[in-house]
Amino acid sequence: MFVDFDNVFTGLQALDPLAAKRFAEDPKHWADALSSGSSGEDTRRFLIRNCYLNPVVYSKYRTYWTRAGFRVIDCPSLTQRGKSSTDINLVLDAMDALSGNVGIEEFFIASADADFTSLIQRFRAADRMTTVIAAGAVAFAYREMADHVVESHDFVAILNGTTAEPIHAVASLKQQDAPVTAKAKTRFKAASPAIRDVLDLVRAAPGPVVGAMVAHRALTAEPSLKTDWAGFGKFGTWVSQIGQGVEYSPAQGGWVWDGKRFSSEDLPAPGDLEPGIEEQVTRVTDVPALSAAQFRQMFQAMAARLREHPVNRTELSRQVRDDCVNADQPVSRNAVSFVLQGIAYANFPLNDEATPEGLAAAWTANVEELCRVALLEFDAAEKLAVRRWASGGLLDH
Secondary structure (H helix, E strand, C coil), X not given: CEEEHHHHHHHHHXXXXXXXXXXXXXXXXXXXXXXXXXXXXXXCCCCCCEEEECHHHHHHHHHHHHHCCCEEEECCECCCCCCECHHHHHHHHHHHHHHCCCCCCEEEEECCCHHHHHHHHHHHHCCCEEEEECCCCCCHHHHHHCCEEECHHHHHHHHHCXXXXXXXXXXXXXXXXXXXXXXXXXXXXCCCHHHHHHHHHHHHCCCCEEHHHHHHHHXXXXXXXXXXXXXXXCHHHHHHCCCCCEEEECHHHCEEEECCCCCHHHCCCCCCCCCCHHHHHHHHHCCCCCCHHHHHHHHHHHHHHHHHCCCCHHHHHHHHHHHHHHCCCCCCHHHHHHHHHHHHHCCCCCCCCCCHHHHHHHHHXXXXXXXXXXXXXXXXXXXXXXXXXXXXXXXXX
């Protein structure tokens, strides 16, 4: 594991200052979370734990990392602009490890810096697994070159201990579709209220049902599921284990249907988007494939919830997801988290003064930046179309 301390810490500060503090002062907690898996074959043993930091700025955190078993490498600034020497030191150490006698199977790079894309390419060429821990916007070439990416919101959740789901997901990176553990299966009871409600909903539906709506129904019937979905970690894994004709697909944010009446061929086209500029943006930038109406409802729900009382982003994403489902504009919680993350990147404060228009403007600015980084070139009309779609029409006036 090679940690670009400066990059991760500053990225986390923009997203969640408390998570940044925990990252810097308790590295053993999250490193252990990434090490341990749900079964013996998923457990990792980090042979190398290196942390690269600028001692002029962050020397006060050194003790926490050395105590957690990390080797701390000082990377002071070597230029007048203040850029540290982390990149070159990290790359040299990584290449030494790659060419060494020890058979290292997987490399973790904790940095959103796309300068490490070439390093990831070297790892892949040598048939090594690669995982990127991101705490900020990740360039698409960098993301696609890595085998796995621990997204910002998942890493924040691990740091804050707000949900067990990211740890489950990360622990099974080597086998994303790994079998559910026996312990989890023993907690899965076919007679639970949530399963009964899901069966009633799916069997009565005139077609496949949006996953967010099914998840909302399950959590309403059985709130305790929100901790770790009965030991299965994710909603998709939980609902897939129901059986009794219930089918699930993660496509387009997730769909659930009655397999006795429907199939995957009955799934609707992605979102409500007509083929065009919006579809191109979602395909290239990972922006959720939602309709303008869904974005609009999301911003209105966010503003309303923030006016009631400020909450952490994890809780806010759940509340907004539920509000959108109740307003017949269902969106997944992952989609809400992605939008909240984009708003945070735009440095927009999530407080009781936030308005739907302000939230829409911040998110739209983030989408435009993602398009720029992805080298998407649009004419004036296309730019306007993207703006109207991403903002839910809230910026038209």
